[in-house]
Each structure stands twice: as C-alpha cells, then as structure tokens.
Amino acid sequence: MKNRISIARAGVMFAVLLALTLGTVLQPASAAGPATLTYGSKGTDVPDLQYRLKTLGYFNEQLTSYYGAVTRHSVLLFQRDYGLRADGIAGPATWEMLKKVSVNRNELDLLARIIYGEARGEPYEGQVAVGAVVMNRLASPSFPNTVKGVIEQPRAFTAVDDGQYYMKPDATAYRAALEAVRGYDPTGGALYYFNPDTATSSWIWSRKQVGKIGRHIFAV
Structure with missing residues (x-):
C-alpha cells in the first residue's frame, strides 16, 4: 500500500x-x-x-x-x-x-509539463487526474516503462503533438504532478481520457468510461 x-x-x-x-x-x-x-x-x-x-x-x-x-x-x-x-x-x-x-527530478518536470499542456484550464482535480493517467500507464505492462516514454509515445497526448507540452508549467502543475506521483488518483485507475466535445476517434469512445472531471472523460 x-x-x-x-x-x-x-x-x-x-x-x-x-x-x-x-x-x-x-x-x-x-x-x-x-x-x-x-x-x-x-x-x-x-x-x-x-x-x-x-x-x-x-x-x-x-x-x-x-x-x-x-x-x-x-x-x-x-x-x-x-x-x-x-x-x-x-x-x-x-x-x-x-x-x-516514483519520479526523478527530470521526470517531475515532464509530468508537470504534460499536465500544464493538457489540463491547465481544468479544475485542480482534473490536473491531478491527467498526472494519474500517466502514472497508471507507467505501472501498466501495456505502456512504455519510463515517464518520458509514456508521455512521448506517438499520438498519446495532444499537447505533445501541438507543442503545448513544451510550455513552462506553473506551480499548480508541479503540485498536481507531485500528488499524482504520491498516489492520489481521482480517476480510479484510468488509462485514457478525452474531451467529448473534440474527440474524433471512434476507438476512444469504445473504452469503458469511469468518470468525468471538468471537460475530460476518463476511461480504462
């Protein structure tokens, strides 16, 4: 535990x-x-x-x-x-x-960056949730076994593709990243999330949905 x-x-x-x-x-x-x-x-x-x-x-x-x-x-x-x-x-x-x-210093930076790029307009719980998805993928044998590998896996995160991942994260993103690392998971184990207003992939809609936080639906 x-x-x-x-x-x-x-x-x-x-x-x-x-x-x-x-x-x-x-x-x-x-x-x-x-x-x-x-x-x-x-x-x-x-x-x-x-x-x-x-x-x-x-x-x-x-x-x-x-x-x-x-x-x-x-x-x-x-x-x-x-x-x-x-x-x-x-x-x-x-x-x-x-x-x-856990993460090292560089990995905490990467986690904060993906949180900021993907969810800076979301409620704080939604920002932690994005970090939790990364950590859940890290623990899963179905995904890369490093934080960098999970985040930068091709087509895994929109913010990496459109460049928002490279923006400087704020203190809230770091705090959310640390909480996600420490085990706070408001998604209940989700491996995916998407914005239902913009998602175009039929595959993501086929995943079992486990909750919605802010504008994101979380799924397994």
Whole structure:
C-alpha cells in the first residue's frame, strides 16, 4: 500500500521539491543503470534515490551523495510498503519498483509539463487526474516503462503533438504532478481520457468510461 502523508506535510514537501526542481542541479545517474546502494555508499545515484523517496514521502532530509542511516531507514519503509524484501539495500528489485511508482527530478518536470499542456484550464482535480493517467500507464505492462516514454509515445497526448507540452508549467502543475506521483488518483485507475466535445476517434469512445472531471472523460 502506498505511503500516504498528511496535507500539511504534503505542502511542505511540495515546496521543498519545487525548490529542488527549479534551483538544484543534480548530476545524472549512470547511463548503465543505477548501482546497488547500501549503507555507506556514495555517488550520483544516491541523490536520485533520495529524490524518488522524497516524492513518495519517505525521505524528508536534504539530498546528499551519501547513503546514511536516514536513507537506509527510508528504503526499509518503502520496501515494507511495496512488498519487497526489507533489507535496506537499494538493489535491482527496489530500483525497479521505485521507477514504476516514483519520479526523478527530470521526470517531475515532464509530468508537470504534460499536465500544464493538457489540463491547465481544468479544475485542480482534473490536473491531478491527467498526472494519474500517466502514472497508471507507467505501472501498466501495456505502456512504455519510463515517464518520458509514456508521455512521448506517438499520438498519446495532444499537447505533445501541438507543442503545448513544451510550455513552462506553473506551480499548480508541479503540485498536481507531485500528488499524482504520491498516489492520489481521482480517476480510479484510468488509462485514457478525452474531451467529448473534440474527440474524433471512434476507438476512444469504445473504452469503458469511469468518470468525468471538468471537460475530460476518463476511461480504462
């Protein structure tokens, strides 16, 4: 079960993550994939791990390049909540799960951009819902296994095709992105959405509809 945090803590975490996103430069993790991290590990994969745990509410300290006791404890809590072996080691299985349910700094940017491009005129719940659809697709074996792959999959999102995806998102889009990452899903598990006033695809109308938020119908 995903870790849920209070609204007050969510506000504080959003402010911290937004500051990190807009003003902190993190070195990218190795292109070969993240290393297995244990107590005492150092390197560029450590702050990536900490950032992902922070988006989920498990890590509440400043990012560092050192895998210390706080990081190990955060990993343990994450592992227990997600049914992983709770050994405090960020190995392949832990990284695989983290990448399905969390984002790194760049991915939070991408998520905020697609939310802003697709739903900036929608109510806040509708903006979170767009982010939730991305996260639901990320967790599904039927879609690409990265945030970038999901969002930039050909013809998946109108905002990518018409360029609105490349606009600078506002703070509300970042907040909605973070809530979607943290597990808030007002769609109830939707994998698709569309505007009934503009949709021309007969296929999207054939999907099972699960609700409507603002101008968007959500479907599975």
